[in-house]
Amino acid sequence: MGHAEIDRRRLLVTGAAAALIVAVRPHLVLAQAGAGPFSLPALPYPESALEPHVDAQTMGLHHGRHHKAYVDNVNRLLESHGELQRLSALELLRRLPEVPDAIRTGLRNNLGGHVNHTMFWSIMGPGKGGAPVGETAAAIERDFGGFDAFKQRFNAAGLGQFGSGWAFVTVEPGTGKLAVAAAPNQDTPLMEGRPVLMGNDVWEHAYYLKYQNRRADYLNAWWNVVDWAAVDRRYAAIRRGEAII
Amino acid sequence: MAFELPPLPYSHDALEPFMSAQTLNLHHGKHHQAYVTNLNNLVKDTPMASMSLEEVVKASYGDASKQGIFNNAGQHWNHILFWQCMRKNGGGSIPGELERRLKSDFGSVEQFKEAFTQAGVTQFGSGWAWLVEDGGKLKVTKTPNGENPLAHGQKALLGCDVWEHSYYLDYQNRRPDYIKAFLDNLVNWEFVAQRLAA
Numbered sequence: 001m002g003h004a005e006i007d008r009r010r011l012l013v014t015g016a017a018a019a020l021i022v023a024v025r026p027h028l029v030l031a032q033a034g035a036g037p038f039s040l041p042a043l044p045y046p047e048s049a050l051e052p053h054v055d056a057q058t059m060g061l062h063h064g065r066h067h068k069a070y071v072d073n074v075n076r077l078l079e080s081h082g083e084l085q086r087l088s089a090l091e092l093l094r095r096l097p098e099v100p101d102a103i104r105t106g107l108r109n110n111l112g113g114h115v116n117h118t119m120f121w122s123i124m125g126p127g128k129g130g131a132p133v134g135e136t137a138a139a140i141e142r143d144f145g146g147f148d149a150f151k152q153r154f155n156a157a158g159l160g161q162f163g164s165g166w167a168f169v170t171v172e173p174g175t176g177k178l179a180v181a182a183a184p185n186q187d188t189p190l191m192e193g194r195p196v197l198m199g200n201d202v203w204e205h206a207y208y209l210k211y212q213n214r215r216a217d218y219l220n221a222w223w224n225v226v227d228w229a230a231v232d233r234r235y236a237a238i239r240r241g242e243a244i245i
Numbered sequence: 246m247a248f249e250l251p252p253l254p255y256s257h258d259a260l261e262p263f264m265s266a267q268t269l270n271l272h273h274g275k276h277h278q279a280y281v282t283n284l285n286n287l288v289k290d291t292p293m294a295s296m297s298l299e300e301v302v303k304a305s306y307g308d309a310s311k312q313g314i315f316n317n318a319g320q321h322w323n324h325i326l327f328w329q330c331m332r333k334n335g336g337g338s339i340p341g342e343l344e345r346r347l348k349s350d351f352g353s354v355e356q357f358k359e360a361f362t363q364a365g366v367t368q369f370g371s372g373w374a375w376l377v378e379d380g381g382k383l384k385v386t387k388t389p390n391g392e393n394p395l396a397h398g399q400k401a402l403l404g405c406d407v408w409e410h411s412y413y414l415d416y417q418n419r420r421p422d423y424i425k426a427f428l429d430n431l432v433n434w435e436f437v438a439q440r441l442a443a
Contacts, residue, residue: 065418109369162316163390163408164370185370203370204409205418213275213410 036075037085038111040068041118049126053221055210063121066205070113070186077103077110089115090243093190112186115245116166116199123198123234125227134232135176135239136197143178150180155219157182158202167219168199171238190245195238198231247285248298250278251325259333263426268414276410277324280391284317298322299395306396319391323373326404332433340438350383358428360385365407365424374424376403378441403437 043063048056078085081103084092089111092099096108131147132140144150158167161182168181170189178197181189189196200206200222207218237244253273258266284301288294293301293314302322305315339347344354351357357376364387365374372389377399386394394401405427412423 061417069418105369162313163372204413208409208413209417212271212414213279 036078038071038074038089038114040071041121043121045126050124050225053224054124054207058206058209061209062201062205063117066203067113067117070110070117073106073110074114077106088243089245090190093188094193096191108191109186112188112191115190116186116188116201118245119196119199120201123227123230124225125230126225128227129224130228132231133228134235136228136232136235139176139178139235151223153180154200155216158200158219159216161202164203166199166201169197170194171197171235173241176235176239195244197234197238198226247294248281248321250281251328253328255331255333260331260335260431263415263430264331264412265415268411271414272406272411273324273328277321280317280320280324284314284321287314287317298325302393302395306392315396316391319393319396322395323391323393323404323406326401327406329436330403330405330433331427331431332436335431335433336429337434339434343434343438343441346383346441351385357383357385361403361405361428362421362424365405366421368407371408374405374407375399375401376437377401400440402440403432 040063043059046056047059047063050059081100084099087095092107092111093115096104099107131137137147140147140150144153154167154169157180161167161184163184165182165184166186166188168183168189170179170181171177171194172179173193173195181194183189188199200219202215202219207215211218211221234244250273253269257269257273260269285294288296288301293304296304298318298321301314301318305311305318308315338344339354347354347357351360361374361376364385368374368387368389370389372387373393375386375388375394377384377386377394379394379399383402384399386397386399388394388397393404405424407420407424412420416423416426
């Protein structure tokens with residue numbers, strides 16, 4: 001990709017898509033990023049946009065404090081590892097076993113946190129919800145027997161994740177088959193080379209101010225903010241073999 | 246006999262403003278209650294239903310087929326200890342023998358507090374920070390989720406819950422502020438000293 005091509009693409013992309021490209025190719029934006037290779041992507045909608053399902057205070061803290069801390073920590077960890085700064089987030093996650101012991105766990109937790117949240121913001125939006133669309137709808141029908149059965153499986157994964165973690169939908173490379181998976185803390189299936197279609201954050205910080213101990217209510221309400229068009233664009237990109245976080 | 250939720254040893258608003266009544270209500274009445282309910286459901290009609298809580302924790306630890314039992318038994322045990330580790334007008338001076346041991350094993354009370362805070366802040370995700378006695382020495386440890394010193398064969402003296410539900414309503418993302426308030430204004434040092442002496 002030449003510089004002209006990069007510039008053209010940078011002008012075309014907006015919001016979450018920009019965040020995605022920035023996160024995948026961090027060296028492209030070194031000049032803006034300041035202290036390190038990664039930067040906090042802007043929220044693609046106002047903090048209050050997902051009310052009443054996700055409240056503005058939670059969004060503000062979640063994006064501006066929690067996600068920012070993951071980004072700052074990754075940059076700090078990579079400060080004295082110039083050779084690793086040239087790798088994309090995806091490459092770093094896949095090559096964690098080769099990363100020096102001293103920063104491996106820190107990178108796993110914080111870079112995991114960065115990619116998970118970047119994905120998370122990009123698949124939600126105001127006035128969304130409803131039913132899956134496009135190829136994603138067909139795949140959900142094929143692999144789960146319908147949207148209701150899929151939601152049940154996904155919610156059960158989120159509810160059953162003891163402590164902090166995520167519920168994910170992964171895509172099997174080649175076949176495009178979807179599967180539900182839970183992961184602790186900020187682990188992601190990307191660490192095992194499995195593309196992530198979508199995911200919901202079940203750390204208590206994602207829902208405690210509004211739902212307190214009622215994680216099941218949060219999981220149910222979350223479907224009202226899922227941007228299925230965005231999810232379907234991710235599915236198409238993954239099927240094309242694009243490396244997305 | 247089924248496992249039971251013990252009453253809080255103080256009123257729900259006793260720890261204000263350092264731990265709000267709303268947090269304590271949810272933490273004790275919902276979270277701790279859920280661990281007890283889940284534990285009872287999981288051990289129902291099994292040999293573990295007639296074991297002591299300590300025996301269930303030790304017998305289920307490290308057994309993948311009993312992970313759910315361990316999670317809930319561990320959290321039941323952890324919270325029973327946690328409630329007792331706090332009191333109204335807590336913090337303050339530390340009884341002589343405990344203070345002497347803290348100085349001897351950490352250098353100073355301040356260094357102990359720093360180590361304890363560091364353990365709590367760096368426990369990534371849900372978990373606990375502990376002061377334990379292990380092999381005759383006082384140590385600071387941290388554990389994920391429901392894991393605890395009992396499972397590791399250590400004597401727990403003090404435990405601080407760093408699951409976000411323990412502080413998010415009062416401190417949001419500021420876990421270090423919560424741990425500072427816990428150490429300086431909530432800990433029942435007499436209780437900790439009694440455990441050390443026991």
